[in-house]
Amino acid sequence: MKRIGRWGMTALALTLMTAACGSTTPDAGEDSTPIRRAPTPDNEFTPAELEAVLDNLVAEINKSSSRPMQITVLLKDATGFWAPVVRAANRALGELGATGNVIGPVAQTDDVDEAERLQNRQISQTVEDGAEGLGLAPFNDIQTAAVDEAVAKGVHVVTLDTDVASSKRSLFVGTLDKAAGAAAGKTLLAMLPPAPGTVIIHGNVDQAWSNGMERTQGARDVFEAAGYEVLVRQSTWDDGGETEDIAWMKAELEAAEPPVVGMIGLFDISYRCAMAADAAGKPDIPIVAFDFDPKTVDYMRQGRIKATHTQRQYYQGYLVPYILHGIKNIGLDATREILAPQMVDDVRVNTGLDVVPADKIDAYNDFLDSLEVDSLEASQ
Template structure:
């Protein structure tokens, strides 16, 4: 089937290709009547504009991406995914600016960076929020009123003017972990290690885990917030083993899991305690190969970043509207299929 071009439309209407191009790209110096006729004719003829070419006719879309060094391996993968989407949109007149906030930077610094991007004319900002969500809604509203759109990745800021959120289905991750520990730990009690229950994604993973554990008639003896601090997690593991020596399973619902594994190894309890962890990075992969961890729940950080950047472009550049939450499906990784998930 022959592809319809602006030359075909020009021939049919007896209008110059320059006028056709101006009408279809929304440029001035075309009467509303002529513009309407050209657009309707183009639709009737099945004309499909070249998106890359059309994008060159508008101003550059500027998208900022702000993430912090907290849980560095995971967050860097999210950013790498966003950078991949940026590369894929190289012909679409898009500019990406990727900012890694230092671990010591306060939430005030994040707000300052968001406002700075807005003042510089950015059209959209993709943000990985900190665990403390206070103040975000006000800043997002402030930017929204200036037509600067904010989306979230990894976690979410509910009840705000953020236009969408891309994250893993944390509730499902928790349910999967609960089912796995039911099979692995048998009737022994289990414990949870999480980042902080103040975080939306951590609350959801705990809720999913508890729902599954309740259905399986197992006991959860303790929940520990380690604030993604390796030392706190190690000491909490010591506390767990001291107070609950009969523990049979642990769900680590955060990427900072290595110090929990290290304590289990140091205590010589790798045969007694079954562990389901979260995500993938070199040290954790080694624990999986060694049998210290029985399974890990992969939350697709690369795809989270890639999808968030792509959707932000579509929202701004193509005026697409879609559901406000994109939940990626968590995946079970074992030592037997680990090679499928690592480069």
């Protein structure tokens, strides 16, 4: 997810999804209602590997009586980037017959520290309310103690989007930033002339933002291994940041030696690369982007940005309740074994990226529509 400094919407208990079949535990010897997933429309962007993992997990759970479960999914926000997560998590809760809810921030604040403290209190309240499983999009390691306390009380915890690696959570589900940066780098690499040459990365060099650093390093490694020089511009969302970004990249486009042969943006403001290339009078330099911001899409339709890379936040929200249900019903080890094709180690499930070429914008919008996801939501 992009780096943000505001959590704006009060969204407590956004949607309560309770199914009759999930309200009581089946009697001994009584068959529970099998889990049935809603069909996923077939589309060229449908992640077949994720769909197969989900189907295999459901099949294994359905081999025995599935016990109902109370699940809470606790997010940093409920709008923009998070809206598809809300929709998908609620859909999964309904299919599972789970008692539970999806919760956004409980208060409006510009104070990052206060937002983190509020989430810690939400975690504690979730445990008190009887949740057996918690899907958590944390702020950072400040959630470690709250997560560990929940686990100590028997609550299974799966993180999404951002991890609390220092905690006792069971698994993490989301985009692995270093792999994402490398994937985007390979997309651009295929468009470049042979080295030598310089590549500009509109990325992150701020060590306080480890996710941004990892994504940038993943891309940088690809280009340096291929023999290119790399220049990194620190992305900023502050007032005046766009003007400063364009000026810096324009100057490098005009003066870099060896000359700039390609540009890549790694966050939602990737379109600034195209603005800088236009300002430097170099519209033919290949550019690839990240996320689905309307400005990025406009430059793609003009042929100025060749491709973009989008996170699968819908699948993050959809996977987490199913994983929590699996941990309760078949155990963590068995759940992990089924998830293995998507895991990079014992604790991290990689949901991957969608690579969207400029000539596939409409097809990708059709895919989002099939998931009932608005393209403006996916862009943020």
